[in-house]
Structures are given as structure tokens and as C-alpha cells.
Amino acid sequence: AQSVTQLGSHVSVSEGALVLLRCNYSSSVPPYLFWYVQYPNQGLQLLLKYTSAATLVKGINGFEAEFKKSETSFHLTKPSAHMSDAAEYFCAVLRDNAGNMLTFGGGTRLMVKP
């Protein structure tokens, strides 16, 4: 069964600094991977997705993620943090042989200091 691990439940960066949120997955087949963002008391919004095409995926709000099969990783990055990036971020993997259901990681809360 697939699983997703997000290292660091809380990450703090200064405004303008690099954002790096870590995600490792396990899957027996080539995975479909996703990053979602959640602002306080709201639903989830898709940031970007990997679906076996280019390994470097660009998303909304200047975020991107790189799929590395050898490391089973799909880390999320942004070159320069903005105050509006403060939110919770979830990595997810599409389950094998289970239609279109997702398995989510535990989430990482990003805090941006002025």
C-alpha cells in the first residue's frame, strides 16, 4: 500500500528565503503525486501534480516540485517566501488499483517571518 511521509510538521522561514517542504512516498508502481495547500479554516487547493511526464513540475504561486525516483521523493520548493505563503501543505499519492483515491501525508505548517 502506498504511504506518504512529510518530514517536519512545522517549518519556519524568513520572508524572501528559500522554502523547502519535504515529501517521501512509497509506491509499487509509478506514482501520481500531488501537493495541496490549505489556508486556515478552508479547503484544500491543488498546487501542482506529477503524472509521469516531466520530473520538474511547476505549480501555482511560484511553487515547483521535483520527482526523484531514486530517492522516492517529491519535495516542494519556492525560491523566495512571501508572507502569503503561510499555510499548511499536504503531499498526497494516488493509490494503486483504487480508482482515484488519495493517501495524504500528515501535513507541514509553513510559517513565514517578516
Add this chain to the structure above:
Amino acid sequence: DGGITQSPKYLFRKEGQNVTLSCEQNLNHDAMYWYRQDPGQGLRLIYYSQIVNDFQKGDIAEGYSVSREKKESFPLTVTSAQKNPTAFYLCASSKSRGREWFEQYFGPGTRLTVT
């Protein structure tokens, strides 16, 4: 505008009462899902439905029930058998086939507090 609506945004109930959370979508999606979110645990799947009049248990279905009588609607009932019902509940929908079939769209959530 197409999207998913959940109502109410905040819900308060006394222990021992059943409560039903509403989820409606106008995206013409076949599949719908209910997730529960607790701090530090990510999202856990409660129930899902791939088509009208059919639904399956997810990973944490005990103490919950659903119905899918219409394509647009997928209400969730939190019963008195659910031991820890206080949580943030999220509804989602997706296509079941075709382009971008795997992409799930989420509603704004309902925060349920049971005392």
C-alpha cells in the same frame, strides 16, 4: 461558478446526537469523498462514492454513514457511535474517467464540535 459547497461552516452538537453534514457539487463529477482532518494527522478517508446509489467505506468509516441519491449530493451523518467526532470535515469530488480524472476538488469544510 462551479464548485463544492459544504454547510454549515461551524456546527455544534451535544454528545449522543446524530448530525448530518451537507456536501453539494455542481462540477458534474461522478466521484465524491468525505475526509476527516485532525491536527498532525493529515486527511483520512471516511467514505467515497464513484457513482450514484453506490458508496464504499474508506479507512475510518466506523461511526459514520452516507447516502448518494443524487449525483450532486453526498451527505455525511456522524452518528453517536463515533467516539471522537470533533474534527474538521472535508468533502471532495473528482471525475471518474477522462482527462485529469485523478484531480480532486475540495469544499471549504465543516468544523464540527461535539461537547
